[in-house]
Amino acid sequence: MELFENQYRIETTRLIGRDYAEAGTYLVTMCTQGREHLFGEIRNENMVLNPIGCVVAEEILKTPMLRPNVAIDTWIVMPNHVHVIVEILPSCEMDVVETCRRHVSTDAAILVPLCRPRPRSLGAIIGHIKASATKRIWAAGYQDFRWQPRFYDSILRTERAVDNARSYVMMNPVMWHRDRNNQQPEMGVRH
Numbered sequence: 001m002e003l004f005e006n007q008y009r010i011e012t013t014r015l016i017g018r019d020y021a022e023a024g025t026y027l028v029t030m031c032t033q034g035r036e037h038l039f040g041e042i043r044n045e046n047m048v049l050n051p052i053g054c055v056v057a058e059e060i061l062k063t064p065m066l067r068p069n070v071a072i073d074t075w076i077v078m079p080n081h082v083h084v085i086v087e088i089l090p091s092c093e094m095d096v097v098e099t100c101r102r103h104v105s106t107d108a109a110i111l112v113p114l115c116r117p118r119p120r121s122l123g124a125i126i127g128h129i130k131a132s133a134t135k136r137i138w139a140a141g142y143q144d145f146r147w148q149p150r151f152y153d154s155i156l157r158t159e160r161a162v163d164n165a166r167s168y169v170m171m172n173p174v175m176w177h178r179d180r181n182n183q184q185p186e187m188g189v190r191h
Contacts (some may be wrong), residue, residue, distance in 0.1 A: 021121040023090040025073070025156040027165040028126055030082045033146035037079040042176045052137050052145065053077045059133040061086055066128070069120055074166045078176070085162065085168045086125060126151050 032038050039053030049057060056077050063086075073085035112139050130147050139147045156162045176182055 002102075020123060021088070023088050025085065025087045025162055026122055027154045027156055027169070028084050028086055028125065029152040030084075030130060031148040033148050035080045035148070038142075038145060039077050039079055039082075041079055042173050045137070045174045045176070047076060047078060047173045049077060051140065052142055053141070055136045056129075056133045057084060059129050059136070063125065063129060067120070067125060070125055073167045076169050076172050078172055079182070080177075083172060084129075085156070085165055085169065086122065088120065088122065088125070091120065122153060137146045151190075166189070 038050075039056060040047060040049040042048070047053075060072060060075050060077075060082070063072055069089045069091050070088040071089060073087055075082070075084035110164065130151075134145060154165070156165055172179070
């Protein structure tokens, strides 16, 4: 951790120099706060979603409809985390981003400090999924629901890496008994 304006802050986990709005494929993991089992449970090596898990699944499925530059490959909602392979597709149009200063726009190729994730970036995509799901979950009466801040990602640079990530995601329910995220083995689901 480094000190910034007399406060400790967590350093970025993103690859320095990588433009996360460029075309690419990523394996993303999002966890619930405290890795609480909130999305359902594993039964007979299959994930069974509860109402909260269904909301998250629906938001993942809606993503390509809302963002034509995004394809969702393979995904799974687990009891306390989500894995999704996100592909950011090449864009034909120029991205324009807003800087922190008013009335100033700049070409996306020029690096400028931004107040929020760049539109079409991996951070904006995942942020939208998490925010949309949270809004719906809270509206359904689950006011205590929280995501863990941030998310984990791996850049999948080859077709072999994509295939390995697909296998990993699909095998998650089968391997749940050995998963480090399974901190509450064989416990019931909180509804």
